[in-house]
Amino acid sequence: MTTSRATASAADRGRRPFRWPALLTPDGRGIAYGGDYNPDQWPEGVWDDDIRLMHKAGVNTVALGIFSWARIQPAEDTWDFDWLDRVIGKLGAAGIAVDLASATASAPMWLYEKHPEVLPRDKYGHVVHPGSRQSWRPTSPVFRGYALELCRRLARRYGDNPTVTAWHMGNEYGWNNRYDYSDDALAAFRAWCEARYGTVDALNEAWGTAFWSQHVNSFDEVLLPCHMGGDAMVNPAQQLDFERFGNDMLLDFYKAERDAIAAICPGKPFTTNFMVSTDQCCMDYAKWAGEVDFVSNDHYFHEGESHLDELVCSDALVSALALGKPWYLMEHSTSAVQWKPVNARKRHGELVRDALAHVAMGADAINFFQWRQSASGAEAFHSAMVPHAGEDSKIFREVCELGAMLRALSDAGLQGSELERADTAILFSAESEWATRSKTLPSMKLNHWHDVRDWYRGLLDARERADVVPLAYDWSGYRTVVLPSVLVLSDEDTRRIAAFVRGGGRVVVGYATGLVDERFRTGLGGYPGADGGLLRDILGVRSEECNILGSSVVGEPDTIALSNAAVTRLWQNDVTSIATDTQVLATYAGRAAAEWELDGVPAVTRHPYGDGEAYYVGCDLDRTDITRLAPQLGFGVSSHDGDPRIIHTVRRGDGIRFDCYLNRANEPVPCTYDPSSSPVVAYRCESNGSGAATIGRNGVLIVSTVLSSSCGQSRRG
Structure with missing residues (x-):
């Protein structure tokens, strides 16, 4: 059975086999539940109480040792594993599995003191001093030697320990050393x-x-793109290669750590935690996903009205990276974090709702940072499963409530089921996200990832749940693909789009898509210039200039209306010619359009190409206008139909189907479901058990249906 929403491209066929970490249950199965555990922050007298509370909450796994290098190796010639032996022993006796970290995320201070040459440098040439996380060069042979020795010692000590069921390499690679301008980095960049x-x-x-x-x-x-003074602009092709290089150097370091452990104990699965949210996706995880045995992600919520939508959009990309297989939520927060300018807490119900939303989007592991809230240090005010207020607290009661729900879902057989894909794929490109940050473009306000999010939310409002799929993967099985400001488009990818449309697919191409190729070179003959004009042929349009708006330009209009009542605020392509069979769906119209000499110029078009059709959206649109435009682009009520205030996903396993319903609104919403289904979780939800329910604010309903053999196959197989 195949329910995955994307498959790896030919370049990704070397992907490691999927391996999921076992729990310490009799059959090793179940939804993993727990969080980062840092017992070395606390006296040993607290450990037994931790395990008592873990049992009460239903915790069955913890990530251990992530920042423990200094405790494990307090001096260069001194190693101390006794404390780690004791805590792993206590956890195993309590039936709690351990995801053991390589502990290399933060090196001990003695190492930095002895070898200051491992410290990175910023683009100004300044040393990045120790005291935070990842204050090391991924290209430093000195640092690599120490890190790999630590990995090997951990592997020899715990490779056969039955409590340790997975390896957690590093932590959030790239958080503090994504860009290094040191001599080591220069030598590596040249190579x-x-x-x-x-x-x-x-x-x-x-x-x-x-x-x-x-x-x-x-x-x-060859030089690094260091600071060049004043408002100097870096060569954009050089900068894009430096982005690729930084990604590859950290990936290479991860693989070196993984392989050092695998050489000693290859039998347990390996992962590292990605950082995918729509404000944080610094690595090209389409490349990283092939090098882990199971995909893991850290996700932290966006405060405000986009909270749930942003979470689901981010998870859509994570699930695509996992090729539809279950994935591991390594970190999220029970409530507020401490690293934003304004650290909003979660409202009642959002702790449980967010966790169940991740499950609805394919997660088979729900973990928090961290288990017990720190009493000191930089993250003392980051929420945790056991807060400063202790066991008698709202947060811990919700943690226990969530644990009971995850047990119920495990008992119902959800673990191991796969997320059913949508009909539409929104394509994401890490290289396009990097490229939109260039200061050499017509506008410095481009943001590819935010455009993906806006299209995702706009389509949700139009009752069309989409997948978010890496451009590099195989998306040819979808009915529709959307390319929102996919700035970097190679000739190869342009030809893939052409083949998709010729074969009967539908493509929606955004205003800044295909502006440059993978070398950051513009095509000639008009925009979009991808593959010598092939993208223009697919779309049946040709534009000559980009019209850029901005509220800082005094005396000039800062918005332009369209004939369909939409409004554009940033970028309009001046389409000067269209093919004879191109249909104009909307033009620029009104006084502001006339002022910019765009009145009557095509803004949205449709063009038949082969057996398919290509839509062109030649300007930026906000979420509301995307929703209004969706019917003109061929979107209707998809198979995930119903009230647009409800997100509906489906997970399928062997002979069983789970329908998940999430309330997007701030008010109760009625919901219908198959009356032959059985409610498994009805959180902040009133269900009559016979196909009708009212889901309250922050509410979730998950029902299961036993399938006959003829119904068990995926509709997208």
């Missing part, structure tokens, strides 16, 4: 460029070094 391009002539061509006299005669002349 990376040579491996990528082969010859210096190829590099000069790719980077367009004829501009501003940047020609290099050898790879030894």
